[in-house]
Amino acid sequence: EQAVISGIAHDTSEAKLTIRGVPDFPGIAAQLFEPMATADINVDMIVQNTSTDGTTDISFTVPKSTLDQARTIASEIANSMRARSVDVDSSIGKVSLVGAGMKSHPGVAAAVFRVLADASINIGMISTSTIRISCVVAEADTDRAVQVLHERFEPPNVSEEVGA
Amino acid sequence: EQAVISGIAHDTSEAKLTIRGVPDFPGIAAQLFEPMATADINVDMIVQNTSTDGTTDISFTVPKSTLDQARTIASEIANSMRARSVDVDSSIGKVSLVGAGMKSHPGVAAAVFRVLADASINIGMISTSTIRISCVVAEADTDRAVQVLHERFEPPNVSEEVGA
Numbered sequence: 001e002q003a004v005i006s007g008i009a010h011d012t013s014e015a016k017l018t019i020r021g022v023p024d025f026p027g028i029a030a031q032l033f034e035p036m037a038t039a040d041i042n043v044d045m046i047v048q049n050t051s052t053d054g055t056t057d058i059s060f061t062v063p064k065s066t067l068d069q070a071r072t073i074a075s076e077i078a079n080s081m082r083a084r085s086v087d088v089d090s091s092i093g094k095v096s097l098v099g100a101g102m103k104s105h106p107g108v109a110a111a112v113f114r115v116l117a118d119a120s121i122n123i124g125m126i127s128t129s130t131i132r133i134s135c136v137v138a139e140a141d142t143d144r145a146v147q148v149l150h151e152r153f154e155p156p157n158v159s160e161e162v163g164a
Numbered sequence: 165e166q167a168v169i170s171g172i173a174h175d176t177s178e179a180k181l182t183i184r185g186v187p188d189f190p191g192i193a194a195q196l197f198e199p200m201a202t203a204d205i206n207v208d209m210i211v212q213n214t215s216t217d218g219t220t221d222i223s224f225t226v227p228k229s230t231l232d233q234a235r236t237i238a239s240e241i242a243n244s245m246r247a248r249s250v251d252v253d254s255s256i257g258k259v260s261l262v263g264a265g266m267k268s269h270p271g272v273a274a275a276v277f278r279v280l281a282d283a284s285i286n287i288g289m290i291s292t293s294t295i296r297i298s299c300v301v302a303e304a305d306t307d308r309a310v311q312v313l314h315e316r317f318e319p320p321n322v323s324e325e326v327g328a
């Protein structure tokens with residue numbers, strides 16, 4: 001399968017919340033996101049890695065305009081499930097390489113990480129699939145991240161139409 | 165924007181590796197995935213959450229057939245970057261709800277997490293975007309996860325064509 005890079009997208013309209021130390025058993029993720037949905041808070045990227053010692057962290061992004069509301073709800077839920085804390089980062093940017101067949105071309109993800117590293121851009125979060133490689137970086141690094149990715153991958157000029 | 169659920173996909177052909185406690189500065193992700201690419205190991209899902217205390221974990225999935233090779237490489241790299249450990253789970257299943265517009269419909273992700281919780285299926289990893297909600301569960305829970313998601317979402321019968 002050919003790897004196709006169709007575009008590079010970016011988004012600086014969101015903020016990130018991280019619930020630290022949530023218990024890792026059934027029902028926890030539902031308990032966190034059902035109230036968010038009820039409050040009509042648009043949740044975009046959700047990232048949860050594997051637990052250690054029975055707890056893990058859950059991060060998610062929301063429009064900056066709804067950050068305060070999301071933080072209030074998250075704090076209540078964190079308390080009720082005895083999570084350790086709620087961290088907030090309102091200065092993030094999401095940068096995504098969009099394409100197809102990238103699972104069969106591991107060099108693509110490696111190259112994304114390499115160009116960002118060579119530009120001294122730290123990668124705060126990673127979420128990938130065969131059609132999308134998304135990295136959360138500092139908001140201040142977003143434009144430069146987009147620039148170096150364009151220089152490396154030279155995708156067709158469709159990035160304006162592609163959501164991050 | 166209308167939320168559209170186009171299918172439910174699942175994949176039990178992969179294994180998961182987690183490098184625990186990698187340093188969180190530029191170059192680390194590249195150092196891990198460049199050798200994987202050089203060794204032609206197809207990396208599918210990469211998940212990294214936000215760091216605490218300057219370190220974080222990076223998880224990724226590979227075809228089970230390449231697990232041993234991936235583990236060998238990962239262990240060497242983990243040592244060189246003084247990561248804490250390499251964990252492996254060869255009994256995972258990936259289940260994905262595929263669609264569009266899900267960022268604007270937070271109830272969809274919440275419902276995915278709820279149906280899995282009600283089926284007593286623990287969610288080990290989460291990675292979402294506006295077009296895909298992916299959960300890693302125990303391999304033994306995969307069929308049941310697909311079943312309860314089908315019951316809840318009743319997507320068009322396209323799940324056989326949709327990659328997880």
Ligand SMILES: C[C@@H](O)[C@H](N)C(=O)O
Pocket residue numbers: 022023024025026027028029030048056277281285286287288
């Ligand atoms: C941490 C959270 O994902 C939990 N494992 C659940 O299934 O809800």
Ligand SMILES: C[C@@H](O)[C@H](N)C(=O)O
Pocket residue numbers: 113117121122123124186187188189190191192193194212220
């Ligand atoms: C942890 C890893 O992603 C690191 N922050 C990097 O940029 O490579």
